[in-house]
Amino acid sequence: MSDQTQSGTPSTATTVTVGQYLASRLVQLGAGHVFGLPGDFNLALLDEMVTVDGFHWEGTTNELNAAYAADGYARLRRGIGALVTTFGVGELSAINGVAGSFSEDVPVVQITGMPSTSARANGLHLHHTLIDGDYDHFFRAYREVTASATIVRAASATRDIDAALMTALRESKPVYLGIPADVAVAPVHAANLRNPLLAATSDAGELERFTEALAEAVAAHDRVTMLVGPQVHRASLEKVVRQIADHDGVYLASQNMAKAVLDESHRASLGTYMGAFTRVPEARAAVDDAELLVLAGTVMSDFLTGFFTQGFDEDAAIELGLTSARIADTTFYGVRLEDSLRALHRVLGRTPRAAVTPVGHPDAVAATAPVPGAALDQAHFWAAVQGWLQPGTTVIADAGTSFYGALDLVLPDESDLLGQPVWSAIGYTIPATLGACVAAPHRRSVLFVGDGAAQLTVQELATILHRGYTPVVFLLNNDGYTVERKIQSPAAVYQDITSWDWTLIPAAFGAADRVVTARATTQDELAAALTLARETVEKAVLIEVVLPKLDSPRLLTVLADAIAAAAARATQPEA
Template identity: 60%
Template structure:
């Protein structure tokens, strides 16, 4: 008997929402309790399969939910209380919007009567207007609703479908009295599905694509993060398997196509592209197919792309463009399938993929007992990084070091280069560790970690075992590279990082070490791989002004 077969005829609104979250891949619910969401939580947690993940604050909950959804599980969710809670989370939801991540923000609200009467309540602005924060969330979500008992189930389904369709965050405000209100369970027996592509538009796109590709001898694709958001990596890999196809990825989609794949060109970032051969292969291609790309500043080397954008084929989440013609209601996963079919019928010249330059694979000539440098750190990480892990790199030094790693088979890189909210990745490690059986490996700077360090407590108390490499360079080196390296605001207060796990999770064994040389780091990483039953924290001490090559290049561009 399935869960749907065992459904009662009537459920509460909170239960209805819980059943839908399980269906769309989000059984873990992040967040914090508050007086306005307690009834909702009590109702949701009666549903078998729902698991509460209490966080240390609402911002961290939003970061964790974002990363949970990025693993491909589906729509992630977090529950906060009205006003003070939801406003703490809004930065994380904005990041999910910028980076196309389907997260459901659930706000427990005062009663419908209080809202209707404009009662002056705590957690409000005491002006009788209960929609201030709903309006704020409209700026960073694609759909939202404040539920009424009369149409709660219909509105829940509408909002969740919008997240499925757009791969963007959505919002539900649930008053206390509505959370426990009874609704029919009948709609739960019918699965929610994303809106399919328009058949006529898809056919028209197929014809236009076949026409523009006719006569091409090779096909060059620049793939972006939206391919991953639509769970279409397998289709992209099928396209890449055709002789004559070459695929570069954006930094936010690094390793989406395995970097050992014969068709892989590596990462493309305009003038910041690590490999000159990769940049030339994309910029000089007679026709570029942009699959799920985002042409933002960092991802294009500050708008330095030189390929013909107007003449390109562009495959978006819900549209496809061939030259000047846009085809609406064409889903990215479907346009990629059409691309695969069209390329199958072409006679292409087998492409010679330029040999990739992986700087961290070059052996360092610095002594192993000398003070640790960025070059030594990333060279050692490159040699050690295992297959089938999730690598996570925070915005800053960590990201720009990790971008030049060659990811081993089955190891992805999770980063947030568009929103670039420092500190995102430590709570994100909680999300990935819950969503995937693969072990997470986090690279984060000390400045970033100080923003969200308390979520390490949740990671440890839940018995999760990530490896954390904390780059201690006494502050914000990415900002030092850009401007005013000696300014007082570039530093952070020193912490005893290796003592932190014991303070946050007394009695829970954690492997900790401080490394100051490459030899130290080598031993610590070997120990980390062996400690599969414990979390690992490696504090790597580096000079404040030392920066990976790619970060130094960014500084020279931005700093003029």
């Protein structure tokens, strides 16, 4: 596509192919890096997409990893991520990752290269099908885990593509586009590309009514407490939240998926709220007993509420959602989160309030001096990491030991925490780290991942290293599935995994010269490894940290106990 500009918008072309049109739209939306694998049914599509200026192909080692990478990319970009797979075998490999994006409100575009329109119409018994003539099995499966699923037709291709992308933007959910091989190369008008897709806007009348009701509700209170959830990140509204926190009279707590939405050193910060598992009792009380509680982009799931131990009345709170807002019994439909938060910022500025007294700021756990030869445990490891982390870090932590250890850290200013506590798929983070590195290449990522989780997706570390990215990877080797051991049957054979020599993995990937490795089994070895990681900036760093099999961080211990108790109750025979 020779007359394409860097923005993905053609300057003079009157027609483009469907593949070029889709790639151009992705570039315009800031999603020009697309992950995936080639397959014979998507080659025609890929050949068109790669001709678009600003489009970058990011090949991954499998389709599940491509979905995770696109998810991590979208989270760091605060926008859309995209992947391309082939029909059947490829898209089914990716569906778990896309389902996770749906669960956690991440707008990922799953693009499937399909057999030709005529093959579908005739029900040919092609490879990658179920040999029953029905080509829509997998399309129907994706309808269950996406906000929209469309098989693109040449006659309506530009409308089909634009409608799907607008749905992803509007609802912050994944969408599915199936593109037959003949449709991928079909010509379509390019005129629409001269007008970039616009974000959805609020209903003006509803927004005015909401703002009036909000002003009345806020004016009656000297203190306003906000509980901020992950949807604030999806809408890229961190700046507005920080402006709200700067008002006198405001406290702000975050759910664990939004831990870093406000620097934890800020006077208004209450830290991370998880109901009964909130680290500082005063912080929990400030939320549960708030004069006026505002729920902003929250998700009220088990792991985010401390297994539903929140002490506040959700119905009595003001609720600001992605596409609607509620005050008392009145719901204001069509009021988007970006506008309701800005309205709150304006309303808070109208009435003076007394400054808040910092409440519940947890002290960073101080590391004790390493004892030469002393074995490591979880408490010493996380305390040592606390003192090592630097401002401006993207902390990425896999489900289980890693995530709940990281949650108890007091993150340095201007840091992010990337995890997946709702879907909680182990292995998510290594490919998500690839996505994060592609999205923010000048920001260093620090990954914490367990040995069991890493065995699912570690091959994507090869992609990270060969692309020249330099994350620090802490491989927590606790010899199996410690979370499950804590919940039930710790000695069961299914809790075990095979033992790998983790520090040799980069060499097996042909990337030994791109990474520095270390293995820490004692406190002094960990101290040396942390010093090495801080001093090594031009290469990636992989540190294997050997920890006790049954040891776990504080927060995971109490959560596992709660899960175990609930599981025991569920399996008791009825009286």
